[in-house]
Amino acid sequence: GAVDGWFALHERWVRLPMSDVLAAPIEYARNGFPLSPVIAAGFEGNRKRFQSVAAMIEEQENATKTYFPGNVAPKAGDIFRNPDLARTFSALATEGRSAFYEGSVAQAMADYFKAIGADLTLDDLKAHRGEWVEPRGVEYHGYTLYELPPNGQGFAALMMLNILKQIDLREFERGSADIFHYMVEAKRLAFESMASTFADPDFAEMPIDELLSEDYAKRQFARIRPGTVIEPDYLAVPLEGEGDTTYLTVVDGDGMMVSLIQSNYRGMGSGLVPTGLGFMLQDRGELFSLEDGHPNIYAPGKRPFHTIIPAFLMKGDQPFMSYGLMGGGMQPQGHVQVLVNIADFGMNLQEAGDAARFLHDGGSSPDEGVATEYGTLFVEPGVPAETVDALRLRGHKVKVDDTAGKFGGYQAISRDPRTGLLTGATEMRKDGTVVGY
Structure with missing residues (x-):
């Protein structure tokens, strides 16, 4: 497409x-x-x-x-x-x-x-x-994050934000175990909901209004325990994904902002190149479920669950930031981490992307359903050692990992609502650039 x-x-x-x-x-x-x-x-x-x-x-x-x-x-x-x-x-x-x-x-x-x-x-x-579809937005501390609806995973980021709104992360020190704990648990709960409901909307009824409601967020937040992880009743199937994803954002002289992402899915794709055409066919069909009765089960003419999601951020009623973060199940997690860095900790555009990230790999997903393990919490070496130790004491299965590509690829442009000044940021972990024209 x-x-x-x-x-x-x-x-x-x-x-x-x-x-x-x-x-x-x-x-x-x-x-x-x-x-x-x-x-x-x-x-x-x-x-x-x-x-x-x-x-x-x-x-x-x-x-x-x-x-x-x-x-x-x-x-x-x-x-x-x-x-x-x-x-x-x-x-x-x-x-x-x-x-x-x-x-x-x-x-x-x-x-x-x-x-x-x-x-x-x-x-x-x-x-x-x-x-053409209508994005939905969730307000978070003066900003509104907009994401695209299923069959993609964008609303998982919105569910995470709604859960995190139930506690003020600004009460904790940046980089502390508390910050990581609440964000990871919010991710696990959001992905649990996504796993059992997200699919092609032409084939499945999805309770989107309920999933994005304040009442639902409050019920989910009530499941989080400050000192220990949520028991994995049915959490934590790994969401497979690796990168041939490309994200770009551009702003023109009139202030029109575009947030665009596309991907073949696993690596370069399926391995199949139609004769004489010079491109490889995608293999997104891998993200269908094989479970009978699941909303995301494969069917003729049906779109599979999709991981790639562009993001857009408003500040008040003004366009503020067009951004994305490539990387399978990392994408909604990355969108939220960048926004929290900006909204709660006052980071600028580049700092918000450079800050040490986590990836919770193992969360329920529409392609594989639900499971019974905690999953793995990967963190970058920049996360303090005392934070890693404290997270392990709470039951998180933490691995410190310096594989740059694991934690996504971030690109962003922001627009100052007062002056119209444009600022770009790019990923330090892999390829990317900022260009004025």
């Missing part, structure tokens, strides 16, 4: 013709660009992963030709070219959206699906339509 989303945005908001918008991507794909160390490591990691599951993938020749010529991943500093993708982008620039869903690109995909024995057809591509 990414291409449909691009054209939907373009039709409603963009002044430039799509041929101009795609000119630079076409140039980079055709003539190449140097790979950063992070991207090069991703190439090699995915090459190894595809080799390890080769028996499960219908064909790998196209992926090898496109990304790993000679079965060798390009290294940092190498110029990576993808002429097939340049031709695909050129088709989009000249033929428009229809190229991808019913025209030349669609037909090439349909031929490929038939050749590998897949069920997807040209009619399926023709039937695809994205939709």
Whole structure:
């Protein structure tokens, strides 16, 4: 649905013709660009992963030709070219959206699906339509966080905030065990609710109003015990996820702010590259549930539970901050941590992203349902040792981890409501940049 989303945005908001918008991507794909160390490591990691599951993938020749010529991943500093993708982008620039869903690109995909024995057809591509949805917001200490509704996980961040509003985190020292304890428990409770309800809204009734209500937040908060973790009655299935997610935010001269995220899901995706098109198909179908009767169980024409979520923050009634934080189940946790850093501890945009993070990996999720273990609380080395010890005493299964990618990738732009001054921030843990234009 990414291409449909691009054209939907373009039709409603963009002044430039799509041929101009795609000119630079076409140039980079055709003539190449140097790979950063992070991207090069991703190439090699995915090459190894595809080799390890080769028996499960219908064909790998196209992926090898496109990304790993000679079965060798390009290294940092190498110029990576993808002429097939340049031709695909050129088709989009000249033929428009229809190229991808019913025209030349669609037909090439349909031929490929038939050749590998897949069920997807040209009619399926023709039937695809994205939709505009209404975000929902939760107010938190003078700010309002807006997230997109299911089939994504954005409302988990809103549930976390509603629970955290029941206690004033400003009463505790930043970096203390109390701060981490309440935030992690709020996450576990929010993900528990998400696991049993979130799915494609066209196929499932979801009690969204109840889940985002003050009464529900109060009942959930009442389950949190200050000195120990909540018993895992049915908490803590790991939400699998790793990164081929890209987040970007941009603000134009009129103050229009865009928060955009897209992803293939696991690594580079499925390992399947349609012949001659230069892109890998996503594998988001992995996030369906296989549990009979679950709202997120797979079905024809149904969208799976989705992890990627852009965020938007208002300050009072003024647009304040467009931001996102890549990384599977880390995303709602990261959105909340950044907001708490700003709203409760007065951090600026960059400080809010640089501050040591946690990731509770193991929380109920719509793809895997519910479980009976506590999960693991990963924290960065910047979390004080006394905080780690205190969290362990409360029953948290804490691991200090310096794997940069584990804790997400943050990008943000804020706008001063008084002056209109724009400020950018970028992730120190992986690739990212701030550019004025």
